[in-house]
Amino acid sequence: MANTGSSENVPFWFDPKKRSIGAQILALCMVGLLSWYLISNVLHNLEKQSIATGFGFLKKEAAFEIGESLISYSAADTYARALVVGALNTVKVAFIGIVLTIVLGTVIGIARLSKNWLVSRLAGAYIEVMQDIPVLLQLFFWYAVFYESLPAPRLALNPVPGVFLCNRGVMLPVLExxxxxxxxxxxxxxxxxxxxxxxxxxxxxxxxxxxxxxxxxxxxxxxxxxxxxxxxxxxxxxKMDVPRLSGFNFEGGTTLSPEFMALLMGLVLYTAAFVAEVVRAGIQSVGKGQREAAMSIGLKGGQVLTLVILPQALRVIVPPLTSQMLNLTKNSSLAVAIGYPDFVSVANTTINQTGQSIEGVALIMIVYLFFSLATSAFMNWYNRRVALVER
Amino acid sequence: MPSAILQNHEAEIRPPVTSVGVIGWVKQNLFDGWFNTLLTLVTVYFLYRIGPPLFRWMFMDSVWFGPASECNQNPGACWSIISSNFRFILFGFYPYDQQWRPLLAMLILFGFLYYSRDRRRWTKRLGYAWIIGLSAMGILMRGGILGLSAVESSQWGGLPLTLILSVFGLTAAYPLGIFLALGRRSKMPIIKSLSVVYIELIRGVPLISLLFMGSIIFPLFLPEGITINKILRAQVAIILFTAAYIAEVVRGGLQGIPRGQYEAAESIGLNYYLTMRLVILPQALKIVIPPTVSILISAFKDTSLVVIIALFDLLKTTQSVLSNPEWMGFSKEAYIFIALLYFLGCFSMANYSRKLERELSRD
Known part of the structure; x- marks a missing residue:
């Protein structure tokens, strides 16, 4: 027990164990003091400005309209329902955005690796330009394109039979x-x-x-x-329900609002540039020898791809791909800037009406943290599943 | 003469003209097989459909310096929205006759960035020079001393504001990020969990929620009577946000340092602080220079989000020009111009990062 004997002789501030305990207690105290100070200030200020606290406001009547909603909603509904509408709108744009981004990003990533000089260079230019322009600016740009450059419903563009493009959005036919x-x-x-x-x-x-x-x-x-x-x-x-012009707007079919379209286009075109880089890196990470080896043991073209190349490429692609999908979801919060009623936008209106900013911002953070944690849980599960099993 | 024989021999078996030179290149890169040929033809067709009309819109039919009335009669782009409002877009509400000051501050910043591009010049003296330079820029913007009239920060705007938010944001976030990374790698459970919670919390939420927090909630945190101006609050939010991302990058660098380095430093009797300062951090930070530059790029792009809390950065000044009835309807031109500025900034940073990566992989 020479070790403990010597530690009794040195003063406690030279003993690494005791010192680390001291440092941790100090850190905890500082964090605790800081939060106590901030919370007491907040409580004092709230009382002074007579702002209510707590989540009681969720049950009150929201009294504002929301432009688009997946579930039935009217201004007479509660704040809670309004926030659910917002969250569903976020999920809607994120889900459609993710699907389109993966498709477009994969196509561009493969195009970047194409032997065709022209295609490869174009894909490279696309990746470089899109990555270097802030996504918010891109959203504003597409929104401006919808509002300023597209014609009124009466003169709507009709690129494909049944599909109309105008400054009220995109009208699509739906199955009856x-x-x-x-x-x-x-x-x-x-x-x-x-x-x-x-x-x-x-x-x-x-x-x-x-x-x-x-x-x-x-x-x-x-x-x-x-x-x-x-x-x-x-x-x-x-039988299709085709949109037709009646009066100043379209009837029938389904309408995608300009806000939704601008948000979707901005997010997809921006994130696809990053996904393309991820896909390119993933494909390049599988060595040429792998394909040759697979072919030499007699696997067919499709089998080479599904049994040898893809499992290895996906191991490299999926983790950064998930983080890009998460980025897309987080960036969808920029909807508030162009007026698409996503969760942040609805929460922002709620904050402005009730004045309960702390609860509002906390709700925003909790919802996005939930998305992030769910994604990282999936990531960990996937990583465990596909991790290289070595001897 | 063996060389003569060789030359003769070469002349005899020279490859066919269709596989070398321009024709060979075109054949190999554009028309190699039916699929590639089809791809090339389709691409060329689309370029032909899009390119010339775009060119005509941008350069031939466009108005460069005329008034708005001239734009309305013209089918092309209206670049005069930029030329007529150039100073407002760049400097916002900064007093008109004092706008040489932000211009000079920006020139100082660009000068410093240009001089610091070479890694061999990264010395302690350059570090001090940066501190002096940044303070000089602050004095130029703020005024109030040396005979410069004081300019309230609420009047700051445009490109200088964007640059200030990103440069100061990164300079302050960098040390904070290093501390967080060290905290996350620490063996002390409480410090480690505090760092982990902070990093994951911040990385899990969008920047806009932090900006909301800075603009709406932060005033509630302060004791009565104390107010902090809006720019500083947004700046703090950007710093706190960027620091979490830098922490993760630095952690990657720390993990890349072999154990032997820690043990060697301990064995020559260095304590934790000296180990980190003299042995580990210099190596770890060097590995992560390229990813740090990508953080810088995204921080630069992310400053555009302050539009949402109504700070007059480059994007907001442009939008307020667009809300002027005279210039309404020319958003595309204005946004393309701003996009060009952002692109130039990010592209040069990305290029620089690639250059550094090449240099670092050599030594």
């Missing part, structure tokens, strides 16, 4: 609802469930006997074929 839709969806889900089980069974059989099974062909047939068969069985309902 029909009882068959439910069964088609059911068939689709059944097809997916069936393919999952089929894949498991085929893998088990291959591991046991070595015999391959055409999983992909059969799954594709089930996932696509079943719904089509149901559709044929119902007599091929194809």
């Amino acid at each position: 609802s029909h009882p068959a839709h439910f069964y088609i969806l059911l068939a689709f889900v059944l097809g997916i469930v069936f393919s999952v089980y089929l894949k498991r069974w085929a893998k088990k059989r291959r591991d046991a006997t070595g015999k391959p099974f055409p999983v992909f062909t059969l799954s594709a047939f089930m996932v696509l074929g079943l719904p089509i068969m149901v559709w044929l069985g119902f007599g091929m309902p194809v």
Whole structure:
């Protein structure tokens, strides 16, 4: 016990263990004191300005309209419902944005690696330009394009039959609802469930006997074929609800507002540039030897891609890709600048009306923290799943 | 003469004209196989459809210096929205006859940045010079001494404000970020968890929520009677935000230093502070220079968000020109100009970062 003996001799401020405990207590005290000071100031100020505290305001009537909503909402509803509408709008733009970004980003990333000089250079220029312009500026730009450059509904552009572009937004035709839709969806889900089980069974059989099974062909047939068969069985309902001009605006179909379109375009075009870089790096990270080795053991083109190249490239691509998706979600909060009623925008209106800024900002932070934590939980799960298992 | 023979031989088997020179290059890079050929043709067609009309709009039919009335009669771009409001867009509400001061401050900043581009010039003296330079810029902007008239910070705006927010934001966030990174790597559980909570909290929320916090909540935090001006509050929010991102970058650098370095430093009797200052940080910070520059780039871009809390940065001055009825409807031209300024700034930083990366990988 020479060690403890010597530590009794040195003064406590030279003993690393005691010193670290002291430092931690000091740090905790400082943080505690600072928060106590700030909180007492806040309470004093709130009392002075007679601002209510707590989340009681959520149950009060919101008394403001929201331009677009996925669920039914009117000004007579509560603040809580208004905030849910905002959160759903955020989810809507983030979800559609993420899907489009991945598609566009992958295309540009592959184009960047193309052997075609022209295509590769164009993709490079796109990536460079889009990354170097603030996303907020891009949002303003697209918003201005919608409001200033597109014509009034009467002179709306009609690029594809049924689709109209004007300064009120984009009008799209929708399928008229029909009882068959439910069964088609059911068939689709059944097809997916069936393919999952089929894949498991085929893998088990291959591991046991070595015999391959055409999983992909059969799954594709089930996932696509079943719904089509149901559709044929119902007599091929194809009635579309096409938007038509009536008076000063369009009726029928569905309308995507200029705010939504500007936000979506800005976010997708900006984030796709970053995703393209991620995809390019991922594809380049798989060595040429991998493809050659896979081909030399007799795998076919599709198998080389799905069994050898993609699993390795995805391991590199997915983590930065998720963080880009998270960036897109966080950047969707810039909607407040162009008036799309996302969560931040609704919360901002709530703050202005109730004066309860602390609760409002806290709600914004909690909602985005929830998105972030959910994403990082997914990331950790994925990383564990695909991590290199070494001896 | 062997060389003569070789030359003769070479002349005999020279490759066909279609595989070398311009034709060979075109064939190999643009028309290699049916798919590539199709791709090239489609791309060229789209460029042909988009390029010439765009060029005509931007340069041929455009108005460069005329009044707004002239723009309305012209089909092309109206660049005179920039030329007529140039000084307001660049300097905002800064007193008109004093605008040489922010201009001089910006020139000093650009001069310093240009001089510091070479890593061999990064000495202690340059560091002191930077401190003097930044203070000189502050004095130039603020005034009040040396016979300069005082200019309230509420009158600051335009490009100088954007630059101040990003330069001061990064200078202050850098040391804070290093502390947070060291805290996150610390063996003391309380310090470590405080740092982790701070970093993850900040990185999980959008910058705009912090800016809201700075502009609406921060005044409530202060004791009665004390107010802090709006620019400083936004600046603090940007600093707190950037610091969390720098902390993660620096942590990456710290993780890249092999254990042996820590042990070697300990074995020659250095304490924690000296180990970090003399051995670990110099190496770690050098590794992370390129990612730090990308943080600088995004901080520069992110300063545009102060528009939302109504600070008159470059974007806001442009928007207030656009809200003038005379110039309404020329947003695209104005935004393209601002985008060009941001692009030049970010592109030169990105290029510089690539150059540094090449240099660092060599030594």
